[in-house]
Amino acid sequence: MKISWTTIVAALSLLATAMVAGPEARAGQTAASIEYDFVTRPAGLPADFDAPPGGGLRFLAIKAIDGFRVDAALWEPGGKAPAATTLVVSVHGSGSAYHGNPHAFLSPGLAAKGYAVLGINTRQNGDKVNTDNFFDVRRDIEAAVYTARALGYRTLVLHGQSLGNIQVQFYAASNWDPDIKALVLTSMFANLPWKSRHLLVQDEENWHQLAEAAFKSLRDGKLEAVLPVRMGWITGEKVPLTGQHFLTYRWEASSAADGTYWIRRIPRPMLMVRDAGDAIIQPFEPYMLLSAATAEGSLVPSVKLVVLPNPKGRSAAAHGFVDNRAPLVETVAAWLAEQRL
Structure with missing residues (x-):
């Protein structure tokens, strides 16, 4: 077998180029990444915080x-492969967590109906409430979405x-990913900067x-x-906060937490649910969102507002649907089924 000098010279030239270029030219490098690991059950969770019968x-x-x-906590229905299961990425409210209401009963309730739920603790959970930058929370949602995909889920809600309502609105309005099929908003305010100034604070000097x-x-x-x-805050007391929050x-002038702006930019069907006894969200607020979602030029293909009756009257606890546990689960599950999800 004869090897020409032309072939040898070409091979040596390629080798020299690779040696000079270094390893970074021969292999892709990772600038940033999203990673996940399964961990043991965290300490401090309520004893009844568990999987539904037959689920995980x-x-x-x-x-x-x-x-x-x-x-994060992942509830999964039994006997269903991820690729054949709709997964709900669930985001909590101010200072709450994936084990707070309504997540503590809604997540296992949906799992019992055949849906998976990935509940996350964002960077404003617990004592970090009112300290975060709004624009950073999208990274927490993004991490959950990509983790769900890595686990094999192909249909997301x-x-x-x-507070989580405006965070998922912002994410959905700025990420038109085809596997995100719908949104569910619960205990949703409409325009947080307006609400903060005129309903929560009500003190121009402050x-x-x-x-x-x-x-x-x-x-x-x-x-x-x-x-x-x-x-001034939702509890009526004055609370600490950071400049970025x-x-x-x-x-x-600078807040991005106005749902009447973002909701009309979301090209997905959505369900909104309010407890009639919710003393934190005023009765008119969901209708501000509904008006924006159905306004001329809105991208929202369909929107449904459900107000669950509460004979016990107004309370702060009703913000978490504590008097409407089963009705909330049934309302969300029925709507998802209507969407063929």
């Missing part, structure tokens, strides 16, 4: 693309409770003090620091 409950630690750890402190934190590069001024959630 597993726990995960997910690393978002910016390195933040997202703790986004669910947001209370409001301007908050703005002044937040802008100072921006100028000083200390957006993650707790402000020296406290803000105020500017991205509460300040009307």
